[in-house]
Amino acid sequence: MSTLARRSPSQTHRALTADDMEALAIGAWILGTGGGGDPYHKLLNMRQLYAEGRSVELIDPMALPDDALVAVLSNMGAPLVGQERLADPDFAVKPLRMMEEHLGRKFDAVMALEIGGGNGVHPMMVAAMTGYPVVDADTMGRAYPEAQMTSVAVAGLRCYPLTMADIRDNEIIFPRAASWRWMERISRKACTEIGSVAATCKAPRTGAEVKQHGILYSVSKAIDLGRKVAQARRAHADPIEAVLEAGHGKLIFTGKITDVERRATEGFLRGKAKLEGLGPDAGSDMVVHFQNEFSVAFKGDVPVVMTPDLICLLDTVSGEGIGTDVIRFGQRVSVLALPAPEVFLSEAGLSAVGPKAFGFDIPFKSVFEGASA
Amino acid sequence: MSTPMKRIGIDVGGTNTDAALLDGSKVLAAVKTFTTADVTSGVRTALKELVAKAGPAAEGVTAVMIGTTHYTNAVVERRNLGRAAAIRVSLPASASLKPFCDWPADLAAQVVGGVHLVHGGHEYDGRELVPMDEAEVAAAARAIRAAGVNAVAISATFSPLTAACEERAAEIVRNEHPDCHVTLSSALGRIGLLERENVALMNASLIDLARETTQAFVDAVAASGLNARLYITQNDGTVALAEAAREYPVFSFASGPTNSMRGAALLAGIENAMVCDVGGTTADIGCLVNGFPREANNVVEVGGVRTLFRMPDLLSIAVGGGTIIGSDPITVGPRSVGYRLGQEALVFGGSTVTSTDIAVASGLIDLGDRSKVAHLDPAFVKAALAKIHETVAESVDRMKTDATEVPLLAVGGGAMLIPDRIPGISEVVHVEHSNVANAVGAAIAQISGETDRIYRDVERDEAIAMARAEAVESAARAGADPATIKVIDVEDLPLSYLPGKAIRTRVRVVGEAAALAPEAAE
Numbered sequence: 001m002s003t004l005a006r007r008s009p010s011q012t013h014r015a016l017t018a019d020d021m022e023a024l025a026i027g028a029w030i031l032g033t034g035g036g037g038d039p040y041h042k043l044l045n046m047r048q049l050y051a052e053g054r055s056v057e058l059i060d061p062m063a064l065p066d067d068a069l070v071a072v073l074s075n076m077g078a079p080l081v082g083q084e085r086l087a088d089p090d091f092a093v094k095p096l097r098m099m100e101e102h103l104g105r106k107f108d109a110v111m112a113l114e115i116g117g118g119n120g121v122h123p124m125m126v127a128a129m130t131g132y133p134v135v136d137a138d139t140m141g142r143a144y145p146e147a148q149m150t151s152v153a154v155a156g157l158r159c160y161p162l163t164m165a166d167i168r169d170n171e172i173i174f175p176r177a178a179s180w181r182w183m184e185r186i187s188r189k190a191c192t193e194i195g196s197v198a199a200t201c202k203a204p205r206t207g208a209e210v211k212q213h214g215i216l217y218s219v220s221k222a223i224d225l226g227r228k229v230a231q232a233r234r235a236h237a238d239p240i241e242a243v244l245e246a247g248h249g250k251l252i253f254t255g256k257i258t259d260v261e262r263r264a265t266e267g268f269l270r271g272k273a274k275l276e277g278l279g280p281d282a283g284s285d286m287v288v289h290f291q292n293e294f295s296v297a298f299k300g301d302v303p304v305v306m307t308p309d310l311i312c313l314l315d316t317v318s319g320e321g322i323g324t325d326v327i328r329f330g331q332r333v334s335v336l337a338l339p340a341p342e343v344f345l346s347e348a349g350l351s352a353v354g355p356k357a358f359g360f361d362i363p364f365k366s367v368f369e370g371a372s373a
Numbered sequence: 374m375s376t377p378m379k380r381i382g383i384d385v386g387g388t389n390t391d392a393a394l395l396d397g398s399k400v401l402a403a404v405k406t407f408t409t410a411d412v413t414s415g416v417r418t419a420l421k422e423l424v425a426k427a428g429p430a431a432e433g434v435t436a437v438m439i440g441t442t443h444y445t446n447a448v449v450e451r452r453n454l455g456r457a458a459a460i461r462v463s464l465p466a467s468a469s470l471k472p473f474c475d476w477p478a479d480l481a482a483q484v485v486g487g488v489h490l491v492h493g494g495h496e497y498d499g500r501e502l503v504p505m506d507e508a509e510v511a512a513a514a515r516a517i518r519a520a521g522v523n524a525v526a527i528s529a530t531f532s533p534l535t536a537a538c539e540e541r542a543a544e545i546v547r548n549e550h551p552d553c554h555v556t557l558s559s560a561l562g563r564i565g566l567l568e569r570e571n572v573a574l575m576n577a578s579l580i581d582l583a584r585e586t587t588q589a590f591v592d593a594v595a596a597s598g599l600n601a602r603l604y605i606t607q608n609d610g611t612v613a614l615a616e617a618a619r620e621y622p623v624f625s626f627a628s629g630p631t632n633s634m635r636g637a638a639l640l641a642g643i644e645n646a647m648v649c650d651v652g653g654t655t656a657d658i659g660c661l662v663n664g665f666p667r668e669a670n671n672v673v674e675v676g677g678v679r680t681l682f683r684m685p686d687l688l689s690i691a692v693g694g695g696t697i698i699g700s701d702p703i704t705v706g707p708r709s710v711g712y713r714l715g716q717e718a719l720v721f722g723g724s725t726v727t728s729t730d731i732a733v734a735s736g737l738i739d740l741g742d743r744s745k746v747a748h749l750d751p752a753f754v755k756a757a758l759a760k761i762h763e764t765v766a767e768s769v770d771r772m773k774t775d776a777t778e779v780p781l782l783a784v785g786g787g788a789m790l791i792p793d794r795i796p797g798i799s800e801v802v803h804v805e806h807s808n809v810a811n812a813v814g815a816a817i818a819q820i821s822g823e824t825d826r827i828y829r830d831v832e833r834d835e836a837i838a839m840a841r842a843e844a845v846e847s848a849a850r851a852g853a854d855p856a857t858i859k860v861i862d863v864e865d866l867p868l869s870y871l872p873g874k875a876i877r878t879r880v881r882v883v884g885e886a887a888a889l890a891p892e893a894a895e
Contacts, residue, residue, distance in 0.1 A: 041567070044470055081497050083565045084530045086467035167465045168503065195496040236770060261833075262866075326565075 012063035013133065018050045020223050021124065027226030028120030029321035030243060031218075031338075033310050035293035036117015036143030037075065037082040038323055045089050045125050054128040059109060061137040061216050064207030069105060070135055071096050072152075072205055073123045074113035076164070076187070077197035078269045079292060079325040082118065085167070085197050089125040094165035095201035096126055102161060102173055103204065111135035111210065113150065113202055115218040116143025116293070117323075137214035141341035142310050145268055145292040147187065148180035149353045151343045152205065155213040159183045163201045166194040215341050229319045239319025240334045243312070250367050252297065252305050253286050253335040254279050254316060260327050268292055273313075273327050275335070286335065288313065290324040295358040297335060305367050306355045308340035337367045378886060379434045381601070382816025383419060384632060384809070385441040385586075387711040388653020388695050389786050390415040392423040393812035394431060398639055402427035403809040405786070408653075408712040412443075412586055415712075416593035424597065434599055436852070436886050439590050439615075440606035440815040442629035444579050444622040446654050448676035449689065450709065451479060455524050456486030457577035458517040460546070461570065462493040462505055462529035462538045472528070472570055477677035484578045486522035489513035493538050494530030502530055510542045514549035524554045524580050526573035528566060532559035534866075534877065554580045561623060561682060564866075568672055568681035575678060576623045583622035587615055602852060604820070604886075608684050609861070610635050610665060611821035611883050614851055626675060627684050629811055630657035631666055634685070636814030637782040638664045641804045646780045647769060650810070651787030653695040654709040656765060658688045658772045661782070683862075690768050694787035696728040698757050705760050719745045728790055731757045737789040762792040769795050784810045819883040822848025822858070827877050837863055840880040853884030 016024075025039040032039075064070070073096065075087065100106055110123045110130075115138040127134045139150035153159065162174040162183060172190050177183035191198045205214075225246050232242035244251060255275035262271030268291050275286040286304075288297040294311035296303050305311055313322045316332045327333075344353050345366070351357070354364045379401075383392045385408055393403040404422040409415035416439070424431045447453040459472035472488050473481050491513060493505030517525060525546055529538035536559035543555045556576045562569030587605070594603050605618035606628040618625065633650040644664040650657045660667040666685035673684045691706030695714040698705060710717040710725055717723035719730040720741030726749070732738045734746040734754045746754075769781060778799040783791045784807045793801055804810060824843040828836035841860060849855045862881040 041470060044475055048469070048474075078497065080564065084497070085463075085502075086470045086566060088467065088469040090469065195500075195502070196498075 012060040014058045016056045016058050018047065021046045021050065021121070023223045023226030023230060024124070024219070025121055025226065026229050027222030027224065028115055028117060030225055030229070030247070030312055030314065031115050031120065031141070031222055031310065032117030032143040032321060032323070033293045033312055034290055034322065034324040034327070035079055035145060036114055036119045037079040038326070039118045039121045041082070041087040042118045042121035042125060045087055046121065046128065049089065049125065049128040056124050056127045057133040058136050058219060059133045061135050061210050061214055064109065064135065064210055066206060066208035068108040068207030070205045070207065070210055071099065071107045071110045071132070072113050072139065072202040073110055073126055074119045074200055074202065075122050075197065076191050076200045079117070079323055080269055081195060081197040083325065085195065087118065087125070089129050091165065091167055092122060092125050092199045093129050094171070095163040095199050096130070098163040098165065098171055098173065099161070099201040099204065102163060102175070107132055107204070109133045109135050111214070112138040112219070114138055114140040114143045115215070115222050116140065119143065120219070120222055134219065135210060135214070136219045137210055137216045138218045139214060141215035141218050143293050144353060147184035147202070149357070151215050151341065152209065152213050153180040154343055154346070154349045154352050157205070157209055157213060158203055160203050162187055162203060164190060164198045166198060168194070170194060215343070232319065240314060240316065240336070243314065243319060243336060247338040249312075249336045249338040251334060252337050252367065253277065254281050255286060255333065257327060257331045257333060262324070269324055271324070275333065278332065288335065289358070291358055292324060294324065296355055296360050296362070303355070303360070303362050305335070305337045306360070306362070306364060307358060308344035308349065308353045309366050309368065310338035310340060312336040312338060339368050340366070380436045380438060380816045380886065381420070381423065381434050381599075382632070382812040382814065382818070383416060383437065383439045384629060384811030384815055385412060385416060385439060385443060386629060386652045386811065387442060387446045387709065388693070388714050390419045391809040391812040392419040393806070393809050393816055394423055394427050394434070395813065395816040396430070398817065400806055400813060401430045403806055403812065405808055407715045410712065412589035413593045416590060417596050420593060420597040420599070434601050436604060437594050437599065437601045438604045438606055438612050438815045438818050440628040440632045440811060441586065441625060442652065442654070443586055444582065445626050445629070445675065445689070446711070447579060447582055448480070448575060448678070449655060449691070450711070451483055451676070453582050454483050454578045455581045456522045457484055457524045457526055457574050458487035458489065458520070458522045459570065459574055460489045460491065460510065460513050460525055460527045460542060462491050462510070462527070462542055463502070463566070464490050464492040466494065466502060466530060467566065470567065472574065475567065475679060476571070480676055480678065484574065486524070487517050487520055489516065495532070495535050495538065497531055497534070499535055505538050505541060507541070507545055510545045511549050514546040514553070517553065518550040523552055524556070524577040526556045526558065526570065526577040528558035528570035528573055530566060532557070533562070533564050533569070556580070561621070563681055565681045568679050571678050572623055572680045572682055575675065575680070576621060579622040583619055587619035591615060604818070606632055606815050606818045607821065609821070610818055612818045613821065623682070627687060630659060630687050631685050632814030632818065633657070633784050633811040634659050634661055634666045634814065635664065635817060636810035636812070637784045637804050637807065639813060639817060640806050640810060641782050641802055643780060643782060643802065646782050646802070647773065647798065648782045648784060649765065649769060649791055650785040651790050652693050652785050653714055653787065654691070654693045654711055655689045656692045656768070656787070658690070658768050659685055660772060688768050688772050690764060692728065692761055692764055692790065694727065694729045694790070698726045698728055698731055700726070700753055703753065703756050703760055705757070705764060728761055728787070731761070732789050761790050765791055766795045770797055773797055783807065820848055820851050820853035820886055821881060821883045822846070822851060822853065823879070823881045825877070825879040827875055829875050831876070833865060833876060836876045836878045837865065837880065840878040841882070844880040844882045848882050848884050852886055854887035855884065858882050858884035
């Protein structure tokens with residue numbers, strides 16, 4: 001029953017408050033599984049924009065007309081670069097305007113490519129600048145490093161056109177690509193060339209596509225997660241417990257970082273972090289691999305949790321997400337797993353985002369197997 | 374066997390200047406005096422009293438190690454800060470989030486001495502972002518001079534990888550504005566433009582205070598007649614030679630609490646505990662792990678400003694012996710009478726109600742003239758003390774990491790303000806000589822050495838070994854006994870842009886102070 005489409009605007013449109021932005025930043029950082037960039041700079045921009053009197057409206061994806069045109073936005077690149085080249089709303093709007101010019105048509109709404117990390121907040125900046133509403137959905141339900149690792153790619157939707165803007169006066173349009181992987185390869189090369197950070201507008205989606213293939217209500221979910229963590233902190237309760245409860249997750253390991261190896265290659269930040277167990281995990285070690293995001297965690301030779309399950313490293317005390325770019329010796333962290341969006345558990349999904357896609361020749365096994373709802 | 378090491382540790386707090394004479398880990402003598410406005414006379418008095426008290430035991434002191442909370446107090450209390458201008462070399466990137474953008478408004482109002490964004494900076498791979506616009510830098514420097522601002526912090530995109538823009542900009546600034554002190558962000562912080570820039574801006578705002586304060590220390594030690602090297606203690610429990618330390622007050626930000634925690638651990642013989650150090654202006658709460666402060670994992674806020682550099686994990690609250698207590702409604706801080714406690718507190722004949730007066734009126738301590746607080750309403754005294762206790766207990770709880778009960782070491786001149794019972798704390802241990810724990814911690818600080826450079830065409834292990842050797846050498850040059858030097862931190866960052874293999878490696882080592890050159894040793 002398509003009851004949602006008949007909801008009144010007050011049910012389908014919600015004005016997001018400045019507090020929602022604070023909660024979104026916390027939640028998105030947790031769902032970022034180490035990547036997507038720390039949302040802090042984007043949050044700072046949102047505070048400035050709200051202080052200037054701008055605001056953002058969130059809309060229910062099911063209220064989108066089938067023929068609505070939705071811009072899928074992201075900031076592409078290595079998170080490390082984002083710590084030095086700070087997010088700028090003017091620059092984030094550029095690829096959207098380029099796409100409108102390319103298509104000869106205006107958008108009806110914007111949405112996030114990925115809810116995880118700074119990219120969960122990225123479309124909010126564009127919405128605040130342009131007045132377009134933000135759709136309560138994304139295409140990953142988390143953060144992933146590559147273009148083919150989305151629900152819309154797994155569904156085989158069209159991968160082009162894509163627009164990309166540089167802070168210098170370089171504008172790049174990718175009118176067509178043979179596949180999502182080709183789009184990834186070509187756009188990544190361009191991104192690396194302009195400093196491993198670029199504002200992008202991905203292949204536009206129709207309302208019908210979003211409704212059928214988007215990861216729905218992920219913005220609300222991130223805001224909810226962030227709010228629960230903030231509440232737990234205020235009440236001196238355990239924020240890790242709050243994340244596990246709100247995100248239906250599992251605690252995998254508690255320990256301390258003893259070594260971090262990272263290298264920036266081909267526009268990615270790759271490497272691994274070694275953990276020494278504390279508390280109940282004392283005496284055992286863990287190695288967590290990452291390619292922008294955490295991908296697979298091993299105890300000895302045994303992989304214990306792997307993508308597409310979300311692997312979140314959180315500060316044991318504050319519950320704050322820890323990025324692969326800032327993870328440091330001595331940090332005390334809790335390794336959590338949150339369930340993956342259903343679409344990634346299919347054969348096509350696993351081929352796009354399973355452990356093999358990250359160079360690990362191991363069969364996927366979810367920590368939630370047998371316990372799936 | 375190495376020569377027994379006699380060292381003097383001095384802690385210059387907002388209220389008190391303490392000194393302790395140690396032989397190895399044994400406290401031979403300790404004194405407590407008031408901090409003075411000029412700093413020098415307080416340190417001089419402390420040294421004189423200590424030497425007099427120790428008698429012949431004071432012979433053969435080879436090092437004086439001074440720690441101070443002066444710089445943190447300046448930021449927390451928003452006083453003695455200079456104006457600082459920011460020059461950021463980053464355009465066309467990072468334009469919307471300007472320098473100072475995440476500073477508390479009241480602090481920014483005092484410090485901001487101009488914000489200048491210019492074109493330039495680097496990419497992560499070492500290429501130029503755009504060529505640096507030297508004319509823009511020069512124009513910024515002239516504007517800063519015209520505004521009468523004499524301290525500048527220069528930041529540039531990816532300066533930890535290549536400091537070329539910051540260094541060239543500094544040359545231009547010095548050329549246009551010769552009286553200007555320049556702090557480069559690349560000398561202070563890590564990757565993370567805003568936080569590194571914040572540290573540099575704070576350093577710039579404190580530079581006048583640091584120069585005055587360090588000179589005061591030098592003068593005081595010279596006047597004491599001791600033939601000893603002067604060291605300034607750093608955030609991580611190590612020391613640097615005074616002439617090196619004076620340029621970087623931010624590296625001493627947390628040295629007071631670090632010294633206090635390390636001193637308390639030594640004095641109490643307890644290496645794992647919570648520590649609450651109540652000074653004149655603030656109380657610092659931290660956690661001791663094997664005798665060293667637990668290190669902060671993340672960004673550390675100083676006076677509400679986000680920073681990212683090596684710091685102990687601490688919570689500073691505005692509760693100290695000199696904290697001003699307001700009535701109707703009852704307020705605790707954040708202002709403190711600071712070093713003027715000896716004149717302004719009621720019990721010392723002043724007219725300001727401080728937490729020390731509340732402690733005396735409550736019978737927690739006998740200090741000054743008790744009759745001067747007799748007129749205070751007992752209900753007010755009780756409520757004010759309850760409010761202080763509540764604040765302390767809540768903050769201790771915030772710093773605890775799990776529910777297990779642990780001891781709490783009560784330290785500092787204001788330790789009487791700590792309640793006897795705190796939820797989650799097994800016992801509150803008042804440490805012997807606790808009121809000079811900072812001075813003791815300063816005296817046992819170790820000498821550090823650091824190297825931070827790029828190695829080419831070598832494997833990671835080899836680069837680390839080379840960096841380690843250089844760091845050991847620099848520590849030995851600063852006066853560390855080579856036999857005692859050990860590595861405390863290794864950080865490496867591969868640089869994919871340079872031809873062949875390139876790796877930036879940073880190694881930090883510490884060692885015990887060696888005996889001085891023969892003429893100074895016994």
